[in-house]
Amino acid sequence: MTEDTSATPPSTGEVAAFEAGIKFGSLYHQFAGTPVSPASADSLARAMEAAIENQPHCVDVQVAIRDADLREAIAAASAEYVELTGSLLDVSMRIEYEDVTVYASMAMEDGYPLMQVDSIERD
Amino acid sequence: MTEDTSATPPSTGEVAAFEAGIKFGSLYHQFAGTPVSPASADSLARAMEAAIENQPHCVDVQVAIRDADLREAIAAASAEYVELTGSLLDVSMRIEYEDVTVYASMAMEDGYPLMQVDSIERD
């Protein structure tokens, strides 16, 4: 019988990238739906950064809630706030696992919030 | 046939209390599970207050994450952070709906986080 596939343990880079993915999924699904307005956006962004930086191997998180898009969404809803969604967020993170550093980010691309690994560094 | 029950529209006080309940359920289930440590607790508490104050009729929210209990939970887990639960939270709110003000709070009682209406004021 011929083996078509080879199963291996993950490499250090793959584990590092897995850890980075956990942080993005956590950040997004913990905070999506939070009521947000121009007045509360900054406190929310800071809390998101500090909360996710608690997670293992997560050395830096930067969150921006895009003010112009937030104001536009609020105006479109004829409301005073909206619920946080990916379309309002720019996120970047640095994850360090053993000798690997992962730089990853989330931003809008073609109208859809895309999470991606930007680059991998090895010491 | 005899009517055993009478269905009525809600009173102003009942609507005001309903609005207060919405804010407590929202606050709790939006933020429960957030990674929290002594270093990040304050930013989280401030973001929770500002987020929920966006909601209609919600004029004041005060959130405290109890530092001693947080440190104890982290030590018990041999971890550097824990996930936010009701056992770490003291919350009080003031909701104004028409001529009714609702004062409500959440705190531990018999080992369980209890949400309750403390008092109702009418102008």
Added chain:
Amino acid sequence: MTEDTSATPPSTGEVAAFEAGIKFGSLYHQFAGTPVSPASADSLARAMEAAIENQPHCVDVQVAIRDADLREAIAAASAEYVELTGSLLDVSMRIEYEDVTVYASMAMEDGYPLMQVDSIERD
């Protein structure tokens, strides 16, 4: 000095309405943001009902995720799923607290998901 306001403990009806509000806020902020498609909508609606029915005094929860609006939202996003928001939900609940029954619901009104107490019954 003249008192302009009178602070009283909540009535049974107000406590019942507060309890109803908690359930709506919980349901909404626990599940908003969940990935949902026509194939997964029914399992999500059933889980939402069963989860919230665990909460005290909550005797019945009915959740419908509106199929046509869900399909339209997915088509508009050129995606295969969307995140659950209030614009896709119809919810009704029955809360019983002491001798008071609260009927409450959430549905779209003027393009906005509105949570409200429909009626109050006393035995």
Added chain:
Amino acid sequence: MTEDTSATPPSTGEVAAFEAGIKFGSLYHQFAGTPVSPASADSLARAMEAAIENQPHCVDVQVAIRDADLREAIAAASAEYVELTGSLLDVSMRIEYEDVTVYASMAMEDGYPLMQVDSIERD
């Protein structure tokens, strides 16, 4: 000047592992905090599977809420339900990205819910 690090784009395996991590973070932080009892656990587990399987590259999700631990947690709280936490969950997933399949899981290890990549297969 000597370069100490080399920055590269992620490999296919690293992107696949990143995608797997996103699913674990999403599942955990979307559903942690949900009220759960023995009667509602199965509907919740099925909804979690179906929700996360909507996400890109996610071909299979298996969720079990451990009944004995759930009943023990409820008894310890003298309650009729508890909020879902990692200590009650076993999760396994299969993620396919291009020619790479990632098998990943979450289970308790030393009293802590550990998410990990179990193996990587290449066609």
